[in-house]
Amino acid sequence: MPLSTKVRALVISRKKIGEADRLVTFFTKEHGLVRAIAKGVRKIPSSRGGHLELFTSVHVLLHESKAGSYVGAVETEEYFQALHADSDALDRAKRAVYALLKLFDVNQQLPEVFDAFTYAWQQFPTLSPEKRRLLESSLHLRMMQFAGLMPELHACAECGSQRPADTVILSPKDGWWKCLLCHPLLPVSSHSLSARQFAILKYIAAKPSDASRIAAQEQEAIPVERAVHLLMAHAVVQS
Numbered sequence: 001m002p003l004s005t006k007v008r009a010l011v012i013s014r015k016k017i018g019e020a021d022r023l024v025t026f027f028t029k030e031h032g033l034v035r036a037i038a039k040g041v042r043k044i045p046s047s048r049g050g051h052l053e054l055f056t057s058v059h060v061l062l063h064e065s066k067a068g069s070y071v072g073a074v075e076t077e078e079y080f081q082a083l084h085a086d087s088d089a090l091d092r093a094k095r096a097v098y099a100l101l102k103l104f105d106v107n108q109q110l111p112e113v114f115d116a117f118t119y120a121w122q123q124f125p126t127l128s129p130e131k132r133r134l135l136e137s138s139l140h141l142r143m144m145q146f147a148g149l150m151p152e153l154h155a156c157a158e159c160g161s162q163r164p165a166d167t168v169i170l171s172p173k174d175g176w177w178k179c180l181l182c183h184p185l186l187p188v189s190s191h192s193l194s195a196r197q198f199a200i201l202k203y204i205a206a207k208p209s210d211a212s213r214i215a216a217q218e219q220e221a222i223p224v225e226r227a228v229h230l231l232m233a234h235a236v237v238q239s
């Protein structure tokens, strides 16, 4: 990064340092995750403190020095008011940020993931419950893809079938799925999905930007979301 850069950034994490400073983690399109120290922002009044709220988008001037990165002038670009007023939507945004911070290092460029986050923060509060589940799932699947931790969804690990007619069993730990009949133990587990649910999962993995357009029922979206959360939990452990 040049010595001073103005970027548009999502504010995704803040940590207190010392008496008055904060370490802020930004998510930017150009540079991925960026950590910078905001000096004096916890003193009142601070012209910058009010512009570093979590889950907002800001224009920020970042200064690089030998001692580290520092936050210069900052101004809020978008507050995401509807997201902040909707606890379910905000929880979804928080889970995605948690995964982002676990899977990726600073300065790793992730422009598609950045666009997907911005879109999701705008869309979550506007969507029906089932579409929220699928949109959040698509965010996690996209992150797994860019982290190189996407499970093998193409074909059954046993028989190679690509279009299971019946229930499938996912093994998040091993990164594969098998048809129920191919699975030696036949467990009735939280890792099983109906053929239709699995088709939805595969579709949003292939086309994450279409996730909120799928006409799915709540009883289809719930197990898909649960399966994606299991896959992400294992991806986080592996990363």
Ligand SMILES: [Zn+2]
Pocket: 156, 157, 158, 159, 160, 161, 178, 179, 182
């Ligand atoms: Zn099979």
